Amino acid sequence: ETGVTQTPRHLVMGMTNKKSLKCEQHLGHNAMYWYKQSAKKPLELMFVYSLEERVENNSVPSRFSPECPNSSHLFLHLHTLQPEDSALYLCASSQVYRGNQPQHFGDGTRLSIL
Amino acid sequence: TQLLEQSPQFLSIQEGENLTVYCNSSSVFSSLQWYRQEPGEGPVLLVTVVTGGEVKKLKRLTFQFGDARKDSSLHITAAQPGDTGLYLCAGPNYGGSQGNLIFGKGTKLSVKP
Numbered sequence: 001e002t003g004v005t006q007t008p009r010h011l012v013m014g015m016t017n018k019k020s021l022k023c024e025q026h027l028g029h030n031a032m033y034w035y036k037q038s039a040k041k042p043l044e045l046m047f048v049y050s051l052e053e054r055v056e057n058n059s060v061p062s063r064f065s066p067e068c069p070n071s072s073h074l075f076l077h078l079h080t081l082q083p084e085d086s087a088l089y090l091c092a093s094s095q096v097y098r099g100n101q102p103q104h105f106g107d108g109t110r111l112s113i114l
Numbered sequence: 115t116q117l118l119e120q121s122p123q124f125l126s127i128q129e130g131e132n133l134t135v136y137c138n139s140s141s142v143f144s145s146l147q148w149y150r151q152e153p154g155e156g157p158v159l160l161v162t163v164v165t166g167g168e169v170k171k172l173k174r175l176t177f178q179f180g181d182a183r184k185d186s187s188l189h190i191t192a193a194q195p196g197d198t199g200l201y202l203c204a205g206p207n208y209g210g211s212q213g214n215l216i217f218g219k220g221t222k223l224s225v226k227p
Contacts, residue, residue: 004156033214042118043157043202043217056214090156099206099213100145105156 003027006091006106014114015081021109023074023091029104031097032074034066037088037108049074050097078111086113116141118203118218126224130192135221137203138185144206146186147215148177151200193225 004025013019025032034046048056049068063085065077074091088108094101119138127133137146145164149157161170163179163186170177174197176189190197200220207213 006156040219042219043204045214048214092156099215100162102147102159102162103157103215105149105158107154107156 004091004093004104004106006089006109008109009107010110010112012112012114013078013081015083017081018077018079020078021076021089021091021111023076023106025072025074025091025093025104027093027095027104029093029095030071031094031101032068032071033092033094033103034074034076035090035092037090043090047076048097055097081111081113083113086111116143116205116207116216118205118216120201120203120218120221122221123219124222124224126226127193129194129225129227131225132189132191133193133223134187134189135201135223136185136187137218139205140184142183144183146179146183147204148186148188149202149204151202151220153199157200157202190223193223195225195227198223198225 007022031050033048036044045058046060047066052068063080067075088110090108091106092103094103121136147162148160151157161177166183167181168179174191178187200222202217202220204215204217207216
């Protein structure tokens with residue numbers, strides 16, 4: 001497998017559930033990102049990990065909890081989400097953590113909160 | 115705060131037509147990237163422009179970076195249904211040495227056969 005793989009592709013959950021999104025990259029990159037994509041809004045950066053350390057947390061509510069156990073894997077743990085959290089969640093990676101680096105995206109997890 | 119404004123927001127055209135979409139900012143960017151996101155998929159990098167005034171071609175797609183590095187355009191010649199998607203421009207948030215990408219809201223293109 002190559003590129004960035006996200007699972008699951010679709011997730012429907014109630015507001016009281018706990019679930020996790022998974023991202024895996026096979027590119028040997030050192031930086032990984034979580035984005036939220038909602039209709040009529042630009043891509044919103046949520047978290048950045050560089051060399052397995054969190055380097056960015058853009059005022060994301062604590063009901064979203066990231067985890068980066070190694071440079072190839074990234075998780076987003078979800079609990080007690082709100083309806084406004086329904087969106088497409090995209091994972092991306094780049095060779096290094098630099099703003100001019102191209103990013104490689106997965107195909108996202110479409111999350112629906114009931 | 116750096117912002118990237120993309121226009122038009124939506125564009126629906128017939129196969130074979132030409133089109134141009136724009137990415138504008140009041141801030142100077144060290145580089146700009148263009149991505150295409152097809153329905154049900156993640157964004158895929160098309161090109162990076164780095165030098166003011168630079169023109170890059172990718173088959174029927176022509177990308178231009180403004181002389182002042184505050185804007186960029188994407189021109190598609192003889193559009194095809196396979197060009198359908200969301201076109202996003204993005205640039206470094208802190209001058210490119212370190213930092214994140216900021217994205218525009220995108221132009222949603224639909225090319226009808």
